[in-house]
Amino acid sequence: MLSVAVLGPLRVEGPGGRVGVGDRKTREVLTLLALAAPRPVSVPALSAVLWDEPPRSAVKTVQAHVSRARTAVGGAVSGGPAGYALDPARVDLDVAAAGELRRRARVAALSGDDHGAAELLGRARERWRGEPELPSTSAGEAERARWVEERLLLVEDHVAAVVAAGDGRAVLGELEALTAEHPLRERLWALRMEALYRSGRQADALAAYRTVRRVLRDELGLEPGPALRALEAAVLAHALPERPPAARSDRVDPLPLTGPRYAESGGAHVAYAVFGAGPVDVLLLNPTFVPVDAYTEDPHLAAAVRGLAAGRRVIALDRRGTGLSDPLSPSLEAWVADAVAVLDACGAGRVHVLANADTALVALPLAAEHPDRVVSVTLVNGYARLTRTEDYPHGEPPSVADTLAEIRATAHRPSVDVLSWIAPSVAADARFRAWWDATGRRGASPGSAAALHRLLVGADVRHVLPRVTAPVLLISRTGCASHDPGHDDYLLTHLPTARVVTYPDPDGPWFLGDTGRVLAEFAAFTRT
Structure with a gap:
């Protein structure tokens, strides 16, 4: 089976060694198809990423690049102008493998196997070699930024699993470097505080909180979010709870899909x-x-x-x-x-x-x-x-609906605990909450989620x-x-x-x- 790697510079390998793909645009087309797989990508969508101003010949040019990409991967690209798709079942695709490892890690964490989740996420991280090979266009840079964020989320999830498994000391150095590189990501600071505390370093955990509080005040004019404040209080009181057991032990056979x-x-x-x-x-x-x-x-x-x-x-x-x-x-x-x-x-x-x-x-x-x-x-x-108007005195006041949309637009420091509001029966279940957050990030980016909420708030x-x-x-x-x-x-x-x-x-x-x-x-x- 051919190996196609796009989590870094494009690399295609077969039984006989490295496979040539062609010129830069062909490589970028194959990368875009691989990142989207198995979702098809239309010719207009490919054109919009390949060029800031697509030429008149864009359709024929894209089709030519797709044809060369299909040849390079042994026909694993199918479809037509309505949408081309790379079939991950016909190639060893690194982005698909990393996604499956992350899915298995979510299941492991829900079942209480934090060590297993950490091991799976570590293997997923090994699949990443760098940034995907994407065009230097406005849309290409936006796609590159999306995958940079995706890699950082994977790193956060892996470090969180290591801390949950009781191995926080092993990632303290990495957390120090990550909080220095991304000082506004409160989740990283929370993980650093927890790892320090569980390593017997309460004073250092509190010092980390004072640092992030100062950074947020200086950079954003904001206080830390409720999760960080609650964590500081728990550290002060020596009351940080142990990792909870699995939410349910009566797991049944997998749901056929x-x-x-x-x-x-x-x-x-x-x-x-x-x-x-x-x-x-x-x-x-x-x-x-x-x-x-x-x-x-x-x-x-x-x-x-x-x-x-x-x-x-x-x-x-x-x-x-x-x-x-x-x-x-x-x-x-x-x-x-x-x-x-x-x-x-x-x-x-x-x-x-x-x-x-x-x-x-x-x-x-x-x-x-x-x-x-x-x-x-x-x-x-x-x-x-959903919302009230003069002729519909039911539902949420517009101010509440706007607040919910704003929460979804905030990537790393929600000001309101939405899960406690909509699903109190699972709000205290740390494992469900972690799964909910992770799958929610997959389901819609913060900006997309906010746009969707604005649509729903105004719908009638x-x-x-x-x-x-x-x-x-x-x-x-x-x-x-x-x-x-x-x-x-x-x-x-x-x-x-x-x-x-x-x-x-x-x-x-x-x-x-x-x-x-x-x-x-x-x-x-x-x-x-």
């Missing part, structure tokens, strides 16, 4: 996955930015999807701009089109839709505009609009409600901090086919808390 695959939707490539193989099709519109290939990692989410897939075929997707789909600016209309494209790609006819919170803003227009594709709609704490689909003819079940978790009975009342008034089931549950995401109640109500409603 078909995918990720890709559907083409208006020039965008939309990632989707299929769970189960039953005769009834369910479209799951998950409310988080967790990519579809991570559904199998966390026991809570895996168990919930497994229950939903019992006797059914569950189809899930990453809306464009999130997860493994094209990182394009989305809209509600585009997300509805993405859902239809995925259903078409799966050969699905009419489906039952399960949506939660903000994804109700996709489910309701889908049902209204494509009644021939939707049998029923189940909404868990759904709404037609009340106008489509009269056209929803499919029966609608509203599952209302009244104990959730974001619950507002006004949302339910409005939907019940404007959806003549709707009915509501209420019960107390403090968690917002449908796959946390009393998931069994959600699955039971869904099964009874859909008679499946």
